[in-house]
Amino acid sequence: MSFLQIDHVSKSFPNPSGEGQVCIFKDATIKIEKGEFVTVIGHSGCGKSTLLNIIAGLETPTEGGIILNGREASGPGLDRMVVFQNFALMPWMTVFENIALAVRSAYQDWSAAQVTAHVNKYIALVGLKGAENKRPIALSGGMKQRVGLARAFSIEPKVLLLDEPFAQIDALTRGVIQEELIQMWNTSRNTVFMVTHDVDEAILLSDRILLMTNGPEARIAEMVHVSVPRPRSRETVIEHPHYYKIRNHIIHFLVRHAKHGSSEGTASGSSTNGDPVIVNFEQDALATH
Amino acid sequence: MESTNETILPEATSPERVEAPLMLSLQRFLARLSSSTMLRPWGLRARRGAQAQGGGTMAGQAKGNPWFISAFVLVVFLLAWHFFTLRPTFDAVGLTEEQLQLMEFNGDIVRLPDGVYTWNPEKEKVKGIPGPLAVLEKARTELAEAFVKKGTNDHGIGYLVLYTVSRFAAGFLAASVIAIMLGVILGLNKVLFRAANPFIQILKPISPLAWMPLLLYTVKDPKWTAMLVVFMAAVWPTLATTAFGVSSLKKEYLHVAAIVQLSWFKRLFKVILPGAAPTIVNGLRISFGSALVAVVPAEMLLGELGVGYLSWIEWNNLDIAGVIFAILVVGVVGVILDSGFNKLAGLVTYQE
Numbered sequence: 042m043s044f045l046q047i048d049h050v051s052k053s054f055p056n057p058s059g060e061g062q063v064c065i066f067k068d069a070t071i072k073i074e075k076g077e078f079v080t081v082i083g084h085s086g087c088g089k090s091t092l093l094n095i096i097a098g099l100e101t102p103t104e105g106g107i108i109l110n111g112r113e114a115s116g117p118g119l120d121r122m123v124v125f126q127n128f129a130l131m132p133w134m135t136v137f138e139n140i141a142l143a144v145r146s147a148y149q150d151w152s153a154a155q156v157t158a159h160v161n162k163y164i165a166l167v168g169l170k171g172a173e174n175k176r177p178i179a180l181s182g183g184m185k186q187r188v189g190l191a192r193a194f195s196i197e198p199k200v201l202l203l204d205e206p207f208a209q210i211d212a213l214t215r216g217v218i219q220e221e222l223i224q225m226w227n228t229s230r231n232t233v234f235m236v237t238h239d240v241d242e243a244i245l246l247s248d249r250i251l252l253m254t255n256g257p258e259a260r261i262a263e264m265v266h267v268s269v270p271r272p273r274s275r276e277t278v279i280e281h282p283h284y285y286k287i288r289n290h291i292i293h294f295l296v297r298h299a300k301h302g303s304s305e306g307t308a309s310g311s312s313t314n315g316d317p318v319i320v321n322f323e324q325d326a327l328a329t330h
Numbered sequence: 331m332e333s334t335n336e337t338i339l340p341e342a343t344s345p346e347r348v349e350a351p352l353m354l355s356l357q358r359f360l361a362r363l364s365s366s367t368m369l370r371p372w373g374l375r376a377r378r379g380a381q382a383q384g385g386g387t388m389a390g391q392a393k394g395n396p397w398f399i400s401a402f403v404l405v406v407f408l409l410a411w412h413f414f415t416l417r418p419t420f421d422a423v424g425l426t427e428e429q430l431q432l433m434e435f436n437g438d439i440v441r442l443p444d445g446v447y448t449w450n451p452e453k454e455k456v457k458g459i460p461g462p463l464a465v466l467e468k469a470r471t472e473l474a475e476a477f478v479k480k481g482t483n484d485h486g487i488g489y490l491v492l493y494t495v496s497r498f499a500a501g502f503l504a505a506s507v508i509a510i511m512l513g514v515i516l517g518l519n520k521v522l523f524r525a526a527n528p529f530i531q532i533l534k535p536i537s538p539l540a541w542m543p544l545l546l547y548t549v550k551d552p553k554w555t556a557m558l559v560v561f562m563a564a565v566w567p568t569l570a571t572t573a574f575g576v577s578s579l580k581k582e583y584l585h586v587a588a589i590v591q592l593s594w595f596k597r598l599f600k601v602i603l604p605g606a607a608p609t610i611v612n613g614l615r616i617s618f619g620s621a622l623v624a625v626v627p628a629e630m631l632l633g634e635l636g637v638g639y640l641s642w643i644e645w646n647n648l649d650i651a652g653v654i655f656a657i658l659v660v661g662v663v664g665v666i667l668d669s670g671f672n673k674l675a676g677l678v679t680y681q682e
Binding site for chain 1 (some may be wrong): 486582583586587588589590591592596600604605607616680681682
């Protein structure tokens with residue numbers, strides 16, 4: 042039994058133009074091991090953020106369920122913390138208060154001094170020392186998401202859910218924060234489920250990348266193993282021989298699926314039983330030897 | 331073609347250009363008035379105001395001091411008021427003794443102890459609008475006896491203000507508490523909100539004074555009726571905007587609250603109310619204004635002691651200076667309450 046199991050999850054919404062239901066995605070099954078970093082890539086509207094929200098317990102699946110550590114996880118909880126695309130910091134609270142709100146809730150028996158020390162530790166970890174008493178309005182996008190990351194890591198969740206966390210951050214800052222995320226994750230080793238549009242970001246951070254077809258009735262078509270050894274950095278990762286193989290493979294997939302409704306009859310083919318095709322360049326290399 | 335026209339136009343003499351020298355000199359005069367920085371606190375406030383509006387909306391006059399212009403306008407107004415309401419002193423020249431006696435008999439003039447005739451001050455009160463000096467004199471006598479009770483219905487202006495403010499405060503606070511509580515419930519539950527919305531929309535535009543006969547009949551006590559009229563004036567805007575503010579709260583805030591498992595109490599006081607606070611304060615501000623507007627006629631109609639009552643009783647006494655004084659008192663009380671409210675509002679609003 043995997044640590045986090047997304048078990049045959051489907052999601053349908055009532056059809057806005059009349060009767061019936063629109064199926065966003067169907068029968069998604071993902072097994073994630075403890076400490077694994079798994080990313081989902083797909084076009085807008087394929088339901089990947091909905092899938093993340095279902096794991097977080099913020100939305101309910103139409104069918105199927107989430108099993109975390111052998112138990113069904115329904116409803117939101119401190120064991121699955123989300124880092125939001127638009128940061129979701131309370132604008133009326135300072136940086137410190139935003140993080141402390143989560144910490145106090147996660148560790149209810151802690152004294153005020155313990156909470157303060159813990160919050161300050163994570164503020165220092167994301168390099169925001171000195172900005173404790175600033176409000177989000179006074180922070181840049183990158184700094185805001187650092188607070189979001191600090192808040193998420195500070196409660197030490199079993200699963201970290203990243204919902205396009207760097208989409209609203211400028212490209213230069215994005216790279217810096219990605220590496221900071223790697224460092225934080227190296228020490229904490231949370232299980233991470235990320236949703237993104239950014240192929241390079243996915244390769245840099247993930248162990249496995251899941252490729253989703255377009256909705257409606259999107260499904261997880263392929264599962265790409267990122268066969269680039271850790272530790273990774275933005276500079277070294279592109280040197281690896283598999284980097285562009287993986288990148289090209291994913292981009293080809295996304296281009297193929299850019300045309301609406303072209304999910305049938307793809308070049309790599311989809312297995313008849315609905316399981317995702319496993320792509321592993323390491324095994325390919327071994328096989329050719 | 332158009333561009334050549336435009337280049338020619340400034341050369342031609344247009345009506346605006348004829349007026350220009352006058353406008354220019356007035357502008358220059360006002361600019362000189364307002365560029366002086368003698369009154370520091372006013373300058374400070376003006377600058378803070380400009381910052382709140384996003385800084386320098388009137389870039390050309392950024393250094394000016396609006397309070398000097400205000401003071402200038404006030405002085406002009408008072409002088410104009412004074413001279414337009416000025417009546418010549420009674421002149422007996424050219425009038426026969428019979429005519430004077432008839433006028434005295436009619437009460438138009440009175441004979442002073444030294445034998446000189448003058449206009450009857452009692453009748454003067456209702457001839458035209460009293461001037462600023464008459465109002466000032468009335469204010470002086472009223473303020474001198476601000477906390478004197480001369481009879482059951484003749485309390486000093488200090489007491490009257492106190493009655494009005496406490497009546498207003500009771501009605502406004504009760505309405506605000508109830509409206510915010512209901513508003514949060516409606517804001518969190520879309521179905522309830524949509525169910526209640528038609529009722530709010532129907533009840534909101536009803537003048538609070540329209541409720542008065544029914545309220546008076548129901549509670550049978552003018553004291554409570556006046557308070558309930560204020561309540562009715564204050565409850566709807568706050569209720570509607572609170573419901574709107576809570577329902578339009580960003581979903582992410584509630585998501586964070588749900589993930590970190592805040593208790594409903596913390597969720598309400600740490601997330602929902604502070605998040606909706608700017609919208610709620612806007613509703614309170616509208617409620618505040620309409621409650622302040624409602625309290626004066628409520629006192630007039632119910633005969634409850636207060637500043638509204640003062641205005642009406644002075645009218646019944648045909649003391650127009652007293653009516654003007656009462657109007658000014660209402661204005662001053664409103665300004666003081668409003669500035670207090672703004673301070674409070676500044677504490678809870680935030681920028682996104």
